[in-house]
Amino acid sequence: MKQILVFFGGCSTEYGVSLQSAHAVLTHLDRSRYLPIPVGITRNGQWRYYAGPLDAIPEDRWQEEPWIPCALCPDRGSGKLLLLDGSGSSLSFDAAFPVLHGKNGEDGTLQGLLELAGIPVIGCGTLSSALCMDKDRAHKLVALAGIKVPRSQLFHQGVPLDELEQAAAALGFPLFVKPVRAGSSFGVTRVTGPAGLADAAATAFANDRELLLEEAIPGFEVGCAVLGTEDLTVGAVDEIELSHGFFDFEEKYTLKTSSIHCPARIPPEKAAEIQAAAKVIYRALDCKGFARVDSFLTPAGEVIFNEVNTIPGFTAHSRYPNMMKAIGLDFSQLITRIMETEVGA
Structure with a gap:
């Protein structure tokens, strides 16, 4: 059985979304193959190992049991989480799965720390995480790969x-x-x-x-979930329908005035074009494991790149798992496939 560090929380403004995503991952993980070791990162950056039941993580009580202060052993290849409770204990693990969003989690900083310690990272690595967080450099590389980008x-x-x-x-x-x-x-x-x-x-x-x-690009936003490293699986294309404004933080997580259609209400040949472009973008930005590629579809039928989310949301209502569900991968199967990209069975 593989033991997997699952990071969640973090210092970014997307802290709450990370907690929801991590809860969904932990509850859908195949426990016959993978044993999760949950590590919560508080809003001010403290690491806490959760030693309690995984179906009810009390994220609002970081200083109480069963939360234990912890740190990553810096010795390359040791694969140990040091428990800082005075016991001298440590937990061994095989890989790390960051379920974090935004800065200090999705931007390559944590991935760099893990790679420096010789720990396999489930999902995108340091370079791709940093590139995809950087809208300017990502656009320049994608343009060189032959995909249109906004001016x-x-x-x-x-x-x-x-x-x-x-x-x-x-x-x-x-x-x-x-x-x-x-x-x-x-x-x-x-x-x-x-x-x-x-x-x-x-x-x-x-x-x-x-x-x-x-x-501003006319038209609407479309997304494409991508899974894998060498052989890529792409999910159904989805479509964001806006009544006004743009898809800001509030709309992303409340859908007060917008709707998401999956599959998108577009011709099959256009969906195939968007999926093909997503693969090109995924490879151009050195992505691995999984990511969501977002683009615009203009009234003239042009596909124009927007951004890549290297750790998309993993709640039951998130776009990435729903795109994969549309091609026959339910949430548990999806999490298993993601794990297999890095650590195998």
């Missing part, structure tokens, strides 16, 4: 407002002002005219030291 311009913190205004005028309104590295649309503002640029830039820079001005 955009990169700016560093401290840029004069008149430079932003000139670039925005060249791109045309409406446009999006985005932090280069942030998840779940945090810090993203849709701007319809020059008057909104200053506030939008301040919001973006509150989340990252760089921002993108990016043209």
